[in-house]
């Protein structure tokens with residue numbers, strides 16, 4: 282990123298690729314013999330798949346998951362040929378040929394997807410790689426109970442397909458006491474029993490922390506790589522990855538009783554100094570952080586006051602000593618002291634949504650891996 286870009290942009294988003302790689306290594310370290318993939322869908326949760334993917338490849342990762350075919354086609358040229366790239370949504374009808382052309386592995390989520398992939402293998406007179414997903418309790422993607430019964434009673438349905446993994450996905454893995462975890466584990470094991478022997482994959486980030494029984498042969502972490510806390514109610518063992526700094530456009534002094542921003546939702550209870558910062562909900566700074574969000578400047582916690590607007594937020598900087606902060610100063614909106622999980626808590630959402638909402642107006646600076 283050029284300095285000019287940084288001068289032009291209203292905010293600076295720093296993404297620490299070394300922290301992402303450290304997080305991957307620490308998750309892998311919990312897995313014993315199982316392999317550790319990286320989920321880089323949604324542009325690596327908003328942080329940049331073409332930067333994150335190669336960095337993680339450098340750390341040793343060889344299995345990458347995206348959601349859409351488009352995402353896979355964009356990422357494929359940035360990953361060496363020995364990296365496997367899986368598409369969670371599988372192939373839409375008619376798109377199967379693209380998977381072959383771009384060397385992508387579909388996750389086969391239904392009998393029609395399975396059948397279409399098998400048909401293409403027959404036409405090409407070859408064997409095609411695929412991951413088979415079974416639904417173990419989410420009712421979202423994967424073979425239903427009825428479809429599983431059909432495949433279980435006729436393994437010929439899998440002929441022509443090199444079964445890379447059989448997978449399923451957990452509903453509530455971050456909530457370790459939730460009985461859904463053990464129910465899904467039992468359902469998944471039962472499904473594996475009825476299918477041809479293959480390597481298996483169940484755990485997302487949080488699933489890794491549920492223990493060895495959930496590890497099988499491959500874990501598929503996403504959020505924890507990017508610093509989101511994997512276990513509810515416990516200290517976050519992951520390294521923070523992002524720092525978001527918004528630029529001050531101007532500051533003003535206001536009298537007691539002066540109201541700030543759209544709809545006048547905040548009124549000064551004392552003579553105050555307000556900084557207007559060039560980040561708004563169009564940048565993914567969620568409007569639900571109005572009068573709830575926190576910012577930081579040189580270790581001083583500062584409240585977001587008034588409504589978040591499209592391009593700006595207003596921050597009460599009264600506590601910052603005079604002369605220290607002015608036009609062009611950078612205020613921390615997300616950093617290790619005020620991380621994505623804390624922001625999410627204040628916004629009434631989850632860290633995943635904070636990350637994937639990050640806008641593309643920020644000047645982005647990558648730390649580590651790619652600089653090397």
Ligand SMILES: *Cc1c(COP(=O)(O)O)cnc(C)c1O
Nearest residue numbers: 320450485486487501502503504
């Ligand atoms: C998104 C996703 C993951 C990664 O989940 P995290 O909770 O972000 O670790 C793994 N598997 C599937 C099927 C997914 O859709």
